[in-house]
Amino acid sequence: xxxxxxTFGTDVSAQSRLMQLALAGLLGLFVIGFVGFSHLEAAHxxxxxxxxxxxxxxx
Amino acid sequence: xTLFRNVVFVAALAGLVAGLFMAAMQAxxxxxxxxxxESFEGAGAGHHHHGEEAADGHSHGEEAAxxxxxxxxxxxxxxxxxxxxxxIVTAIGFGLVLVVVSEFAGGxxxxxxxxxxxxxxxxxxxxxxxxxxxPELPAMPAAELGARQTWWLATVVATGSGLxxxxxxxTPALAALGLVLIAAPHIxxxxxxxxFETPVPAALHHDFVVAVTVTNLLFWAVLGSVAxxxxxxxxxxxxxxQKSFA
Numbered sequence: 001x002x003x004x005x006x007t008f009g010t011d012v013s014a015q016s017r018l019m020q021l022a023l024a025g026l027l028g029l030f031v032i033g034f035v036g037f038s039h040l041e042a043a044h045x046x047x048x049x050x051x052x053x054x055x056x057x058x059x
Numbered sequence: 060x061t062l063f064r065n066v067v068f069v070a071a072l073a074g075l076v077a078g079l080f081m082a083a084m085q086a087x088x089x090x091x092x093x094x095x096x097e098s099f100e101g102a103g104a105g106h107h108h109h110g111e112e113a114a115d116g117h118s119h120g121e122e123a124a125x126x127x128x129x130x131x132x133x134x135x136x137x138x139x140x141x142x143x144x145x146x147i148v149t150a151i152g153f154g155l156v157l158v159v160v161s162e163f164a165g166g167x168x169x170x171x172x173x174x175x176x177x178x179x180x181x182x183x184x185x186x187x188x189x190x191x192x193x194p195e196l197p198a199m200p201a202a203e204l205g206a207r208q209t210w211w212l213a214t215v216v217a218t219g220s221g222l223x224x225x226x227x228x229x230t231p232a233l234a235a236l237g238l239v240l241i242a243a244p245h246i247x248x249x250x251x252x253x254x255f256e257t258p259v260p261a262a263l264h265h266d267f268v269v270a271v272t273v274t275n276l277l278f279w280a281v282l283g284s285v286a287x288x289x290x291x292x293x294x295x296x297x298x299x300x301q302k303s304f305a
Contacts (some may be wrong), residue, residue: 008166008294010061014170020063021159028070028155035149037208041129048131049138050145055185055194055271057207 065297069289072159074151077282081150082143084277088270090142092263095197120210150282153180158286160205160219164227173287174280179222181279185272186242187218190202194271196264199257202250214244 010021021044035047044051045059051058132138161167161176188211195201217240224237257264 001071008062008065008162008290008297010065010297012062014204016123017062020060021066021162024063024066025159027067028152028159031152031155032149035145035152039204042131045129045131046141047145049085049090049093049142051273052093052195052197053085053142053147053274055189055192055275057192057201057204057211058195059197059201059204 065293066155066158066162069286069293070154071151072289073158073286074154075147075284076285077154077278078147079143080281081274081278082139084274085142085146086139088274089267090139092267092270093197096198096259096263096267099198112227150278153184153279154282154286156180157283158290160223161286164223166294167283167287169291170284170287170299173283173285175283176287177279177281177283178276179219180225180283183215183219183222183278185275185279187244188214189268189272189275191244191245192267193264196259196267198259199264200252200254202252206250210244210247210249214249217241217244 036051036054038044041048048058119165132141157176157180158167167173167176191214192207192211201207221237221240224233224240228234228237
C-alpha cells in the first residue's frame, strides 16, 4: 500500500491517493446533489431555472 | 493533501469558466422558454412559484402547503444571479467528478482528451437521463419526484459505468456488459406521468428539449477541454518544480 505513485505532479502513496481522490469526488457529488436534488424550498426556487435547464427531475 | 488541492483547483477553475459560459447560454436559449411556459401555469396543470398565485391545480405532489410560498428570487437580475450561481457551483461539482474519475484512468492529458471526457460526461449526465426523462418545462405533468430522481441517478451510474467498461477495459465481454448497462435503464423505463396533458404547446417543449441538449453538450465540451488544458499545465509545472529541487 505504500508504493509511491506519481499523480498530477505529486508523489503520493496509493492509499493517500485513493483517499484524496475519493474526498474530492464526494465533495463534487455533494455539491451537485444539493443544488440539483435538494427538496428544500429555498434551494429549489433559487436553482429553479437551472434545474429545468439541466433537465434535473424537478417539482 | 497536494493531490486533493490540485484536483479541486483544476475543477474549480474549469467549473468557473464552463459555468459562466453555461449561464450565458441559458439566458438566451433556455430561460426565455421557461418563462414563456410559466405563463401557462395558471391554466390548469402545473406547479406554481415565484409568488404569482395561490396553491391550486397541483398536478404533481409538490410538498408546498396551501398558499404557502417559500422564498424565491425576484424575477430579473436576482433570478439570473441565482441561476448563474447554481451553474457555477454545480459546474465545479461536475468538474470534480470529471477530474477524479479521469485521474483513476491516468489523468486527462490536454484539451483533446478533455473534450472526449467532456463528451462522456454529456452522454452520462444529460443525454442518457434525458432520453427517458426529457427536459421538462413548468406546467408540464411528470411522475412522482422521488421516483424520477431515483431513475435519473440510476441511469447516470449505469451509463457512466457502461461507458467506462467500454472505453477503459478492452475486452469484448466487458464491452458487451457496458452496452447492457447503458441500455438497461431504458429497458426498465423511466417513471412517466399518468397523463401527458399539458397547456404547454408541443412546439415550445420541442424547442426546449433541443436547447437544453445542445447547451449541455457545449457545457460539457468546455468543461472537459478546460480541465484538460489546466491539468496538463499543472502537471508540467509541478514536474518542473520537482526537477529544479532535485
